[in-house]
Amino acid sequence: MPNDLLTQLTHDARLWQAGQWRDYQCAAIATEYPALDALLAGQGWPLGGLTELLCDTPGIGELRLLMPALARLSQQPRWQLWITPPFVPFAPALQAHGIQLDRVLIIHARQTKAQLWTAEQALRSGCLVLCWPGRLNTAELRRLQLAAKAGDSCGFLFRSSRAAQEHSPAVLRIKLQPHRDGLHLQLLKRRGGWPVDALIPLHALASTGHPSTLPQASVIQGPWPPPAVSPTH
């Protein structure tokens, strides 16, 4: 029945009407950033699908964007696999963000093929996956997307912003750009909506607040001359 098919498609948010996309129900994990939740179908990171995060430089807040969701998911007994991270995930900082470290597995795999194999296995088993792969072709991405769908799990791929030009079967694609007041998000693709831009106020370096507002007392000056605290050095 064509009508049933239409209902089904709209129900899954694969087909959406411009006026009402917000009403569709999809499984998601809240990002805990209201400005971003409001833009995503299901008000959160999509479950059962890949999310691509495109950024070129480290240290712009790309991980802090995920931290609230990861911290809440780490309360559940499921693994969070970090597959070949580019740097060492600093355990004290992860813990300070509320992540239970015994849920985190770090996978060291040098070859892209092994990384993708691991990601696919983990997604199929319902684990959460953070992956930093090299160049991927559409077939590989589709395999991961299908694995995430089969395991009803959540996969985050960190890719170079050059990939923005390529086609991708990922459910959500976000280009991350640094901004003076936080993180500028360019939602290239999302469920039930057209591309849109967003600004996430990420000025807090951690949950403790803005660095400039932190007290600087109890700092002992060293035996060597203190650095000139000036904007340029």
Next chain:
Amino acid sequence: MLWLYLHFTHLPIDLLERGTETRRPLALHLPGQSRVQWLNQLAADAGVLPGQRLNTAHCLCPELAIQSYAPERSLCALRELAQWAGRYSGFISLAGDNGLWLEVGTMRRLFGGLPGLYDPLSQDLQNQGLRFHAALGYTPLAARWLARHAHLDAPSEDAQRMLTQLRQLPLDASDIDPQLQEKMQRMGLHTLGQLLDLPKAELAPRFGQPLIQMLNQLMGTLPHPLPAYQPPAIFERRLDFISEISTLAQILFALRKLLVELMGWLRTQLCGTDQLQLTLYHRDGPPTHCTCGTAQAEYRDSEFLALARLQLEQPALRESLAERPICGIRLRVEQRQSLAESQTELFRHPGQETQKHAQLIARLQAKLGPQAVQQLAIRDDYRPEHAWNYQAPRSLQAGTCPPPAGHHSLRPLWLLATPLPLHHTTRQLLQGPERLCSGWWDNHPVMRDYYVARLGSQQAWIFRDEHNRWFIHGWFA
């Protein structure tokens, strides 16, 4: 108690012949003796008889193959059979060098009646190429004597019928001392029934107390304790190939056979194992060892095979296989773990998820190596490079840890393994300094002032050491 006795009528011949296709006359002698001890049908047709001198036998049948046969081989084969029989019975005992007792009374409900137990068992034995007699009895001796006399086609539990059959047994089917048997024959006693009808008080002075005890054990009035067969604590099997093999498929084919045996071994003990040791033997050079580990105790051959395949598919191993074909494999399991507590739940339970996750870790470790899968742990140290370390993954536990001890200072999510010299000209210090002076006791002293800084668009964790050099140590990702 109901006993099934398996009497292997031609065990030495069957053991030697089961692997070969072409039949030829065969005679076996004990090492150091020159008389025929066992022979096959073809040799018997040619006129060879047990007890004949080997020279005579050779003259009668020139194409006769003569082999020396140590009786320990039968015993060894019998132990293997006892291990195999563990899937049918919980209590097994070896009898001499050609028989097995199986206690089947307690097992028949599991198999849905005696035929359900006996039919697959006899089918298995026939597939193994072993000829045997089987009989049931309510005492071990009754089963043994009945089996030695005649084969049982369909098992029957009828005690009355069993007794009738027992009474009709000739005396030479029994374990009675041959000298006593001869004495009885001369007295006109030919069947067991005639012997049993005589008053015991009269028998004892004539034939001695041991016979009375044996008859009492036969009728079940005296207990007959049997030593239980204990499976070995270590599983070790070796398969040697006639020709060298070098492809993965061939190895896996052979390995599957061993793993099925292993599954039988583990199942008889209600155990699982989490480590397999696989050794590949080459014609020359040292053997290759590999170890397959599972994250939790496992017994199924399919799981082990999948893990072994991942292990053997590793490129380094495959290349070495191409250069050095193997001529044998060995499977060894040293540690067993009880499987009693891990039973399947009727309803979906969080434990199932844990098991799935444990299997995932086992797969990852088999494919990538145990060092490639690690967890993070916190160490009590102020120095960032020593404040964490990797550790082997522990099993996933439901429930939550206590909340983390509050870290008062800001720490970056990315830490650089080695600090990067900083040549940035435009750095904006946002917070700091935080002074870390520590580690004078273990030869890694640090004297650093840490700052949170903005480098262009990035936020970094930088420090200045005592020589006034600047380094990046982390990114606030």
